[in-house]
Amino acid sequence: MAKDMTFAFFLGCIMPNRYPQIEKATKFVMDKLGYELLDMERAACCPAPGVFRSFNKVDWMVHAARNISIAEKMDADILTVCNGCFGTLQEVNKRLKEDETLKIKVNEKLRQLGDYEFKGTIDVRHIGEVLGYDIGPWGIEDLIVRKVDIKAAVHYGCHFLKPTKIREIASSEKPTLIEDFIEAFGVKALPFKEQLTCCGAGGGVKAYDGNASMTIFGEKMKNIDEVKPDIILDICPFCHLQFETGQDYLNKNKNCNYDYPVVHLSQLTAYCLGMDEKSIGLEYQMMGKKFEFGGEELTGKEAV
Amino acid sequence: MIKISDVEDKEKEVRQFKTDDDFDPEFFKDIERKTNIWSCIQCGTCTASCESGRWTALKTRNIIRKIVLGDLEVLKDPDIWLCTTCYQCYERCPRDVRPTDAIMELRNYATKLGNISPNHRAVVGYLKKTGHAVPINDQIRKQRIELGLEELPPTLYKYKEEGDDKDLKKIEEIMFDLPEPKEKKEEKK
Numbered sequence: 001m002a003k004d005m006t007f008a009f010f011l012g013c014i015m016p017n018r019y020p021q022i023e024k025a026t027k028f029v030m031d032k033l034g035y036e037l038l039d040m041e042r043a044a045c046c047p048a049p050g051v052f053r054s055f056n057k058v059d060w061m062v063h064a065a066r067n068i069s070i071a072e073k074m075d076a077d078i079l080t081v082c083n084g085c086f087g088t089l090q091e092v093n094k095r096l097k098e099d100e101t102l103k104i105k106v107n108e109k110l111r112q113l114g115d116y117e118f119k120g121t122i123d124v125r126h127i128g129e130v131l132g133y134d135i136g137p138w139g140i141e142d143l144i145v146r147k148v149d150i151k152a153a154v155h156y157g158c159h160f161l162k163p164t165k166i167r168e169i170a171s172s173e174k175p176t177l178i179e180d181f182i183e184a185f186g187v188k189a190l191p192f193k194e195q196l197t198c199c200g201a202g203g204g205v206k207a208y209d210g211n212a213s214m215t216i217f218g219e220k221m222k223n224i225d226e227v228k229p230d231i232i233l234d235i236c237p238f239c240h241l242q243f244e245t246g247q248d249y250l251n252k253n254k255n256c257n258y259d260y261p262v263v264h265l266s267q268l269t270a271y272c273l274g275m276d277e278k279s280i281g282l283e284y285q286m287m288g289k290k291f292e293f294g295g296e297e298l299t300g301k302e303a304v
Numbered sequence: 305m306i307k308i309s310d311v312e313d314k315e316k317e318v319r320q321f322k323t324d325d326d327f328d329p330e331f332f333k334d335i336e337r338k339t340n341i342w343s344c345i346q347c348g349t350c351t352a353s354c355e356s357g358r359w360t361a362l363k364t365r366n367i368i369r370k371i372v373l374g375d376l377e378v379l380k381d382p383d384i385w386l387c388t389t390c391y392q393c394y395e396r397c398p399r400d401v402r403p404t405d406a407i408m409e410l411r412n413y414a415t416k417l418g419n420i421s422p423n424h425r426a427v428v429g430y431l432k433k434t435g436h437a438v439p440i441n442d443q444i445r446k447q448r449i450e451l452g453l454e455e456l457p458p459t460l461y462k463y464k465e466e467g468d469d470k471d472l473k474k475i476e477e478i479m480f481d482l483p484e485p486k487e488k489k490e491e492k493k
Contacts, residue, residue: 013436017440041458042471045436159389163394164395212386215359
């Protein structure tokens with residue numbers, strides 16, 4: 001049993017190296033909720049389930065097992081804010097726990113990388129399920145410092161929920177946990193056409209064929225644009241990157257004029273729990289630089 | 305009248321895999337074990353649910369059929385790299401086939417044959433050099449400081465800077481070895 005109220009914070013690649021504001025916001029939120037986040041020293045890429053699993057599945061598992069074993073040594077469950085990292089780490093963790101033969105095979109190669117061994121003593125968690133289920137809208141109510149009046153297009157991404165048989169979180173056809181959670185902040189989720197489709201970045205497609213990736217994304221944006229939300233809310237830095245660079249690409253190449261701010265669930269939660277707007281970091285992003293969350297400060301509570 | 309034995313013979317004939325020098329016939333047996341692929345009834349739910357195939361040449365049902373028939377051309381098919389791994393086909397398959405996993409197996413095999421795009425090679429290069437598929441840059445270092453975070457996150461790359469790069473060296477040496485394309489090798493000879 002891993003330690004209570006403590007997580008080994010798995011950073012991954014895109015969050016610390018492209019959107020550090022999400023890292024900042026996540027630390028703020030987890031601190032407010034009373035969790036301790038531990039640094040995972042020497043952790044590396046998860047590695048990404050689309051690309052690296054495509055090249056060599058065994059190495060993909062070995063590399064993931066290395067990351068998991070770092071958290072095992074700290075006796076803490078892993079927390080990730082990225083669907084890709086979650087996809088890799090949750091799946092490999094589960095598989096190796098269930099399959100002794102595979103575990104032996106993976107550990108054999110893992111030993112060659114250093115003093116690492118997969119034991120199977122911890123779980124891997126995504127911030128979406130920690131906030132959506134463990135904390136829940138009922139658990140966040142007392143900590144809210146600001147309520148906002150904004151409309152959001154919620155994008156779940158693929159690997160948070162699918163494959164449902166492995167993730168066991170919620171239905172992949174009609175999930176509501178994120179919508180239910182953000183309602184506590186006053187955010188209204190706007191349903192839109194084909195809401196649960198892919199952003200087009202995964203599976204190595206963004207690197208392999210940028211045009212194909214942008215075509216899939218273009219359709220996504222068209223459907224979002226129909227409901228005119230104030231923000232696009234995601235739970236994955238890779239989707240975040242796709243929504244940011246993708247809008248810019250469509251504006252420059254396809255005669256579009258999009259400027260929707262892209263906000264990670266950690267950023268929105270941090271704002272409503274009182275983090276200063278500058279640290280939310282929209283000014284560092286490509287889209288919606290001028291967007292202000294606004295909203296009313298609740299009396300008797302102070303922002304920091 | 306068609307006898308069952310005739311059908312079985314025909315099946316056997318179809319499943320005579322076209323052999324390639326390096327081809328391991330165990331590969332298709334392995335795929336069946338891992339992805340339940342011979343339960344496929346070619347209903348097309350996978351293609352109909354495919355978010356990439358709606359816009360690209362990727363036709364999941366055809367790929368599954370080719371695997372079942374042992375058609376090795378599928379290993380050179382560029383379309384297998386257009387799957388975004390959204391898992392919609394996997395979720396909806398009425399026969400519990402796992403097409404996403406099957407495509408992953410194909411990509412693994414294609415990689416062994418050296419059939420891998422230059423962009424994908426570059427991503428593997430980043431991982432081997434920095435421990436990250438997306439490495440940090442100067443602008444983000446600055447931004448991290450402005451946000452009150454450490455300039456470098458406590459990941460493997462930070463320790464490389466300190467000259468202590470044992471882990472990264474080993475990753476570079478033994479992980480994700482990508483063979484050159486077969487044709488190229490022959491040219492060199």
